[in-house]
Structures are given as C-alpha cells and as structure tokens.
Amino acid sequence: MNKESRPEVDLSGEGGISLSDAPQGARVRLLRVEGGHALRLRLAAMGLSPGVSIGILQNGGGGPALLAVRQSRIAVGRVVARAIRVCQHLAPRQAAKS
Amino acid sequence: MPQERFTIALAGNPNCGKSTLFNALTGAHQHVGNYPGVTVEKKSGDCLHRGVALRVVDLPGTYSLTSWSLEERIARAALIDEAPDLVVNILDASSLERNLYLTTQLMELGLPIVLAFNMSDIVRARGEKVDLPRLSRLLGIPIVETVGSRGEGVAELLDAVLAAAREKRRPVSMHYGNEVEEEIARLASGLETTREAGIRVSARWTALKLIENDPELRERQSAEVLAAADASRAHLEKIFGEQPEMVIAEQRYGFISGACQECVSNTVEFRHTVSDRVDSVVTHPLLGIPLFLLVMYLVFQFTFGVGGPAADLVAWLISRLQALLSPAVLPGMLHSVLVDGVIAGVGGVLTFLPNILLLFLFIAALEDSGCMARAAFVMDHVMHRIGLHGKSFIPMLLGLGCSVPGIMATRVLEDRRDRIATMLVVPLMSCSARLPVYTLLAGAFFAPAMRGRVIFAVYVLGALLAVGLAKLFRRWVVPGPTVPFVMELPPYRVPTVKGLLIHTWARGWLFLRKIGTVVLAASLVIWLLCSFPTPPGAAQMSRAERDTSTLEGSYAADVGKAIAPLLRPIGLGDWKVATSLVVGMGAKELVVSSMSTFYSMRAEDNDPAALGAALRTREAFTPLTALVMMVFVLVYVPCLATVAAIGRESGSWGWAFFQVLYSTGLAWVLCLLIYQGGRLIGVGGG
Incomplete structure (x- = not known):
C-alpha cells in the first residue's frame, strides 16, 4: 500500500499524518489541528475546519506550504503545517494541480 | 428640515474588495486616522444618496469576529460600541463559502445587514451561477450584486441599504443544533x-x-x-x-x-488556474527569492530613478523660496528663523516626499495586485530563521528608501513583539538620506574604482547588523513565541488607478502630518542651537563668514566640543566633526551641509566635489577615519523623524529612547573596532 519512496507517508492511517509530510499535489482531508485555541479558531475562520478538503499546491523546502481550501489559497508556515493532521481524501475529486 | 442620516459599517474578509467599494462609495470624502491607542487605520467617509446622509465606516478586514487578533477586536468593538444602523457585509463572491463564515457571525450580532455580492463578474466569467434571490431567502438578508472596481451596483446597494436601515430588520441567528x-x-x-x-x-x-x-x-x-x-x-x-x-x-x-x-450551480475551481500557474513559479522554493529580489530591485530603480529628479526639483523650489525671502525683505532674526529654521527643516522633509510617494505607490500596487502576499510567502522561510515574520521583510526593505515609511509599514505585522523588533532594526537599513554622506567621503578619500564598493559594503554591513540584531532583540528584548504564519494569497488582480492614488495619498498625508510636525519642532530646536549665541561683530561680516563664525561659536558647537573627547578613541575627535554629527541628528543629510559650512567657508557651496577637496587639503580625515565616519553615520541615532516615528508607532517613547541608546552605543563600539583595528594593521594611519 505504501509508496516505496516515502514509506513514512501513510495517508490511509487512522491518526492521519502531519500536513507537513503530505506530498505536494495531493488532495487530503483535515482531521484536526493540534495547537492552541487561537490557532484553531484562526485556521477555521480561514476555511481550515475539520473535514474540509485541502489541495496541496506547494509543500517543498523548509518554507511555508500553499494550500487550496474552499476556493481560496492559504499559505501556512512550516510550524503550522506540522500542527495540522490530515488523512486521505475519501471522495477524491480532481486532485489539485501543482 | 430634519435630514435623515445613517451610519453604516463595511465589514468583510481581507482582499474581498472592501476598500475598493469604500472608495467607490465615498470618493475623496475620507478621513484616515488611527483607532485610539493602536496603529490600525480607522477610515470613515461620507456619502449622500437620495438626500440621505450616510456616514460610512470601513472596519478592518477580518475573517471572523473572535477576540484573538487586534483587527477582530477592533472590528467587533466598532460594531458593538458604536452601534451602526446597518452593516454592509462585502463578500468576495469567488470564494463564497469562506466569506459567508463572517456573515454567520455578523448575523449573531443582530444588526441589520445588507450583503454586497462583490466581484460577481469573476463568478459569471467562470460560468458559475448563483441563485441570489434564493440565497437571500435562506439567509434572511438582502443581497445586491456589485463590481466594486467598476462601480457597478453601487446605487442599487445604497438603495438596499436605505430600505433595510429604515426597516430595521434584524437577521435571524442561525441554529447550532x-x-x-x-x-x-x-x-x-x-x-x-x-x-x-x-x-x-x-x-x-x-x-x-x-x-x-x-x-x-x-x-x-x-x-x-x-x-x-x-x-x-x-x-x-x-x-x-x-x-x-x-x-x-x-x-x-x-x-x-x-x-x-x-x-450555486457550478463549483468547479476555475478562478485560480492562471493565478496558480503563476504561483507555482513565484512561490517555488528555489525560484521565488531571486524573482522577488529582481522585482524589488526594479521598484527601487524606479523609485529613485524617477523620484530623484523630482526630489531635485522640490529642493530647487525650496532654495528659490529661500532666496526670494532675502534678508532685504525680512528683518534679520525673522529671516533666519524662517529661512534657516522652518523652511530648511520642513523643506528637508518635503524633498523626500516624491520618493516617499512613489514608494507608497509601489507598495499600494504590490498590495492591491496580490504580490505583497507572495513576497511575504517567499521571505517567510528566511525571516523565520532570524526570528521574524515573513512580512517583516517589507518594512526592512522600505527602510532602504527612508526609515520613516519603513517603520510605518511595520503595521502589516500582527504581533507586537515582531513589530517592535522590526521597528528597532529598520533604521540600520541604510536610508537614502545617508547616501550624500557616503558619496562625499568615499568620493574624497577612495580611489574611483573603490568608491562604489566601499559604499556597497556600508549598505551590506547595515543589512547584516539589522538581521543579527533582529534575532538578538527577538530573543532577549521582546522574547516570545513567533506568531504562526497563516495568510491568504488572494488571486492576482489589476489594481485600479483610483484605488492606488487614494492609498498613496492617504498614507503620504499621514506621513506629512505626523512626521512633519515633529520635524518642524526639531528643526527649530536645531536652528536655535546652531544660531545662538550670535558672534560679536556679525553685522560687519560677509554672509559666509558670519555663517561659519556663528556655527563655530554656537551652542551646537559647545555640544560638539563637549562630546568630541568621547569620539577621540574612534578617530573622530575633531569638534567640527562632532558638531556635524550632533546636527545630523536632525536629518542625516545635514551632516554634509554643516561640514560644508565648517570646511568650505562658503555656505552656499554645496558642491560635494569642492567640499571633498576642502576636506582633503585640511586633513580632517584619512581614508580610515572617512570609513569610520560612514559607519558611524550608518549606525548612530537615526534622524529625529525616525525616532519620532518609532515613538508613535510603538506607542511608547521608551522604545524610541532605547533605539537612540542602542544605536549610538553600537555605532561607537563598531567604529572603535574598525579604527583601532585599522591602525593596528597600519591602514590609513591617523
């Protein structure tokens, strides 16, 4: 099931993975945000609420990641990307083009 | 005749086209100020529709109404405490779901709402159909289609506003289960x-x-x-x-x-394809930074290429004005205070205005087009390493033009600690006013081939110091966790000319008003210090002689003589140099003009080449001390306008004081190292 190149990336796992480890170009679903109250509400206000579908447009280097969420483009810093847990998108729509 | 009047508040997400619509509603009838105690801009304006006076308050753009960020607290307080008659909630129709999140929270507040379905042209262009009457029924709120950039739907929006405000219909709060x-x-x-x-x-x-x-x-x-x-x-x-x-x-x-x-009948993501394709290059981890630096280079070329001649023109106009008000027209003391004090001081600020307005214009263009958000994205990785936010880069960059707009630009930072740390290092980015000092000294004491490199090295030193100190300040002076970087990258847009002009003018005016007054007061103080006491027998001397002997016997010279011994270890022990540095606290370019008064004997003679020659023949400097002087001018007390800006923007004069202390201390230590180190290895002698 796992991709040979990156065995640590298991999108189908129960607890999901950190968004920071999700491959660029993938479409994932947000499980939860591990972080403070303020960060959680802030992300929710920008569309990143539990269950939302996320297209990963840019996720390279140590810099921020660029996400397609609810028809807008949201940049999250590396620290924030690590705090977001995602899992495989269950009803895959067209994957985000990178 | 009792006239009907309503207060309406504009609420909406950042980048929803709110300020464009605000401009379309109020035109030039705007007042920009700050919310009390904070540096968030407070904009309001007036408009008249069908005989009804409307006061329009533009709330800060927010994604929700929690109290976790400054903008949200302000927006919420404005809605609750000032109780407008109605809220116009502007929706970026092209990302409707996210925008309606704020709407649900506005509905909770129970104020009458009208929705402006903005940028409806984009939605139509991508083949999406939104059943507005139905959405209006579901939400229980009137909806009007608008295209703010073209002023479409504004009249209809105002009609709906009047109707809803008269009716006072409160929206129904949604049911949470x-x-x-x-x-x-x-x-x-x-x-x-x-x-x-x-x-x-x-x-x-x-x-x-x-x-x-x-x-x-x-x-x-x-x-x-x-x-x-x-x-x-x-x-x-x-x-x-x-x-x-x-x-x-x-x-x-x-x-x-x-x-x-x-x-909504079709939710294919269409809007972003072009935008996304551009972004895949612009936000690329490797391509992003060089591209960004190229854009910034172009901005600076334009700002100073076009702004330079304009600044020269303003300077020429001011000198004409000064010449016009000759001593023959005005009695002696009045002439001196007006020409050398007020006009010279305020004129000094005005000569920067063309550059500053151009810079503001470029910032507005970068912001309105969506490029600024990309710049922050690209720089976040680098800035994060020095403990600052991606957006901190923008104020630092502006500091290269003038520290004052740079410090004012720290407003883009949400976190107070980031803001303070950035503000404190912005003056180290060598501003354009320091360039004349470098040009003079490098021109006089270094070989032509070396001049450019020496000046460049001074700029690089400033940038390195800024980066190093930012890290230090963030760690020890304003410690705390870095604010998580989360921001929207809006789709690229072509900015409207009207919007650009309004933004540029609003900020330029704020700069003139806030900084101009402080500089006026400061330049009067410096004029007093330089003009008194009047030397005996001044009436018999020529103008140039009088200027020189006045300055030599002035209180400023007393201060210079008092601090000269302190500057001896760094090779700048000449009291004339010390006095020039004291005067330079007013504005850095004054270092050149007061040195020219001291050394070239002809005060009108502002020709750098002549002054450079005078400095060489009088042996005031060696190449080593010239370099030390450049570094000192780079690092020591930024000009008074900058100190004033730091005091204003940080909300505390304590920070301004700290800035003065640390920069002077740092300048002295650095120069000591350079001077003594240089003597040790035998360069330049002294």
Whole structure:
C-alpha cells in the first residue's frame, strides 16, 4: 500500500499524518489541528475546519506550504503545517494541480 | 428640515474588495486616522444618496469576529460600541463559502445587514451561477450584486441599504443544533440580569461567545457566569468529543455548505488556474527569492530613478523660496528663523516626499495586485530563521528608501513583539538620506574604482547588523513565541488607478502630518542651537563668514566640543566633526551641509566635489577615519523623524529612547573596532 519512496507517508492511517509530510499535489482531508485555541479558531475562520478538503499546491523546502481550501489559497508556515493532521481524501475529486 | 442620516459599517474578509467599494462609495470624502491607542487605520467617509446622509465606516478586514487578533477586536468593538444602523457585509463572491463564515457571525450580532455580492463578474466569467434571490431567502438578508472596481451596483446597494436601515430588520441567528442551543439558552437566561449596562448586545450573543471561550467577553463576566459557562463547555465537550468552539465552527460551515449547494450551480475551481500557474513559479522554493529580489530591485530603480529628479526639483523650489525671502525683505532674526529654521527643516522633509510617494505607490500596487502576499510567502522561510515574520521583510526593505515609511509599514505585522523588533532594526537599513554622506567621503578619500564598493559594503554591513540584531532583540528584548504564519494569497488582480492614488495619498498625508510636525519642532530646536549665541561683530561680516563664525561659536558647537573627547578613541575627535554629527541628528543629510559650512567657508557651496577637496587639503580625515565616519553615520541615532516615528508607532517613547541608546552605543563600539583595528594593521594611519 505504501509508496516505496516515502514509506513514512501513510495517508490511509487512522491518526492521519502531519500536513507537513503530505506530498505536494495531493488532495487530503483535515482531521484536526493540534495547537492552541487561537490557532484553531484562526485556521477555521480561514476555511481550515475539520473535514474540509485541502489541495496541496506547494509543500517543498523548509518554507511555508500553499494550500487550496474552499476556493481560496492559504499559505501556512512550516510550524503550522506540522500542527495540522490530515488523512486521505475519501471522495477524491480532481486532485489539485501543482 | 430634519435630514435623515445613517451610519453604516463595511465589514468583510481581507482582499474581498472592501476598500475598493469604500472608495467607490465615498470618493475623496475620507478621513484616515488611527483607532485610539493602536496603529490600525480607522477610515470613515461620507456619502449622500437620495438626500440621505450616510456616514460610512470601513472596519478592518477580518475573517471572523473572535477576540484573538487586534483587527477582530477592533472590528467587533466598532460594531458593538458604536452601534451602526446597518452593516454592509462585502463578500468576495469567488470564494463564497469562506466569506459567508463572517456573515454567520455578523448575523449573531443582530444588526441589520445588507450583503454586497462583490466581484460577481469573476463568478459569471467562470460560468458559475448563483441563485441570489434564493440565497437571500435562506439567509434572511438582502443581497445586491456589485463590481466594486467598476462601480457597478453601487446605487442599487445604497438603495438596499436605505430600505433595510429604515426597516430595521434584524437577521435571524442561525441554529447550532439542539445540544448547543440548550446550553446557549441556559447561559443566556442567567445573563439577562447580570448583563453589563452600555453593551448593546443580546444575551444570546454573549452566551454563544462564552461557549466559544472568547477571552475578551470572559473578562467582563462575573465568577458565577464564568462557572456556568465552563460547565456548559465541559458538557458539550463530553457530548461531541471536541472543543465547543470547533463544533460551532463546523456547524457554521455546515449551514454555509448547505446554502451554497442549494444556490450555486457550478463549483468547479476555475478562478485560480492562471493565478496558480503563476504561483507555482513565484512561490517555488528555489525560484521565488531571486524573482522577488529582481522585482524589488526594479521598484527601487524606479523609485529613485524617477523620484530623484523630482526630489531635485522640490529642493530647487525650496532654495528659490529661500532666496526670494532675502534678508532685504525680512528683518534679520525673522529671516533666519524662517529661512534657516522652518523652511530648511520642513523643506528637508518635503524633498523626500516624491520618493516617499512613489514608494507608497509601489507598495499600494504590490498590495492591491496580490504580490505583497507572495513576497511575504517567499521571505517567510528566511525571516523565520532570524526570528521574524515573513512580512517583516517589507518594512526592512522600505527602510532602504527612508526609515520613516519603513517603520510605518511595520503595521502589516500582527504581533507586537515582531513589530517592535522590526521597528528597532529598520533604521540600520541604510536610508537614502545617508547616501550624500557616503558619496562625499568615499568620493574624497577612495580611489574611483573603490568608491562604489566601499559604499556597497556600508549598505551590506547595515543589512547584516539589522538581521543579527533582529534575532538578538527577538530573543532577549521582546522574547516570545513567533506568531504562526497563516495568510491568504488572494488571486492576482489589476489594481485600479483610483484605488492606488487614494492609498498613496492617504498614507503620504499621514506621513506629512505626523512626521512633519515633529520635524518642524526639531528643526527649530536645531536652528536655535546652531544660531545662538550670535558672534560679536556679525553685522560687519560677509554672509559666509558670519555663517561659519556663528556655527563655530554656537551652542551646537559647545555640544560638539563637549562630546568630541568621547569620539577621540574612534578617530573622530575633531569638534567640527562632532558638531556635524550632533546636527545630523536632525536629518542625516545635514551632516554634509554643516561640514560644508565648517570646511568650505562658503555656505552656499554645496558642491560635494569642492567640499571633498576642502576636506582633503585640511586633513580632517584619512581614508580610515572617512570609513569610520560612514559607519558611524550608518549606525548612530537615526534622524529625529525616525525616532519620532518609532515613538508613535510603538506607542511608547521608551522604545524610541532605547533605539537612540542602542544605536549610538553600537555605532561607537563598531567604529572603535574598525579604527583601532585599522591602525593596528597600519591602514590609513591617523
């Protein structure tokens, strides 16, 4: 099931993975945000609420990641990307083009 | 005749086209100020529609109405305390779901709302159909289609505003599911009686916010209410296995998705394809930074290429004005205070105006087009390493033009600690006023081939110091966690000319008003120090002789002589140099003009080549001390306008004082190292 190149990336796992480890170009679903109250509400206000579908447009280097969420483009810093847990998108729509 | 008047507030997400619509509504009738005590811009304006006077208040752009960020607290306080007659909620129609999230929270507040379905042209262009009458019925709020950039739908919007404001129809709050509603009702029943006077909000809203654990509202409640709220939260957390505020957020999005599914007929993501393709290059980890630096290089070339001649023109006009007001026209002392004090001081600020306006224009263009957000994205990685936010890069970059707009640009930073740390290092980015000093000294004491390199090295030194100190300040002076980087990258847009001009002018005017007054006062003080006491027999001397002997015997010279011994270890022990540095605190380019008064004997002679020659023949400097002088001018007390800007923007003169102290101390230590080190290895001698 796992991709040979990156065995640590298991999108189908129960607890999901950190968004920071999700491959660029993938479409994932947000499980939860591990972080403070303020960060959680802030992300929710920008569309990143539990269950939302996320297209990963840019996720390279140590810099921020660029996400397609609810028809807008949201940049999250590396620290924030690590705090977001995602899992495989269950009803895959067209994957985000990178 | 009693005239009808309403106050309306504009609310909406950042980048929803709110300020464009605000400009379309109010045109030039705007007042820009600050909210009391904070540096968030407060914009309001007036407009007249069908004989009704409307006062339009532009709230800061926010994604929600929690009290976790400054903008949100301000927007919320403006809605609650100032109680407008109506809220116009502007929606970026092209990302409807996210924009409606704020709408659901505005509905809670119970103020009459009209929705402006903005940028509807983009939605239409991508083949999407939104059933607006149906959406309006579902939400219970009137909706008007607008295209703010072309002024379309503005009249219809105002008609709807008048109708809704007269009717005073309050929107219905959405239903959060039985469990949450039960807790809201329970808390609200206790609140009716304990509610503070003066806050015109419903008990239901307060109860909802308490369940959301809103810090600002918690502060206002009694211990019993807080205990009840905590019990409700614990109860809900047990039921849902999630924090209640997240349950409520999901409920809101659930309601919104439901409404959108019913009303929007095609939700293919179309808008972003071009934008995304550009972004895949611009935000690329490797390509992004060089591209960004190229753009910035072009901006600077334009700003100083076009702004330079314009600044020369302003300087020429000012010198004509000074010549016009000759001593023959005005009596001696009045002439001196007016020409050498007021006009010279304010004129000094005015000569920077063309550059500053151009710089503001470019910033507005970068912001309105969506490029600024990309710049922050690209720079976040680098800036994060020095403990600053991606957006800190922008003020530092502007500092290369002039520290004052750079410091004013720290407003883009949300976190106070980031803001202070950035503000403190902006003056180290060598501003354009310091360039004349470098040109003079490098021109006089270095070989032509070396000049450019020496000046460049000084700039690089400044940037390195800024970066190093930012890290140091963030660690020791304003310690604290870095604010998580989360920002929207809006789709690229072509900015409107009107919008650009209004933004540029509003900021330029703020600069003139706030900084101009301080500089005027400061230049009068410096004039006093330089002009008194009057030397004996001044009346018999020529103008140039009088200028020189006045300055030599002035209080400024006394100060210079007093501090000269302190500057001896760094090779600048000449009291004339010390005096020039004291005068240079007014504005850095004054270092050159006062040196020219001292050394070239002809005050009108501002030709750098002649002054350079005079400096060489009089042996005031060696190449080593010339370099030391450049470094000192780079690092020591930024000009008074900058100190004033730091005082204003940080909200505390303590920071301004700290800036003065650290920069002077650092300048002295650095110069000591360079001078003594240079002597040790035998360069330049001294």
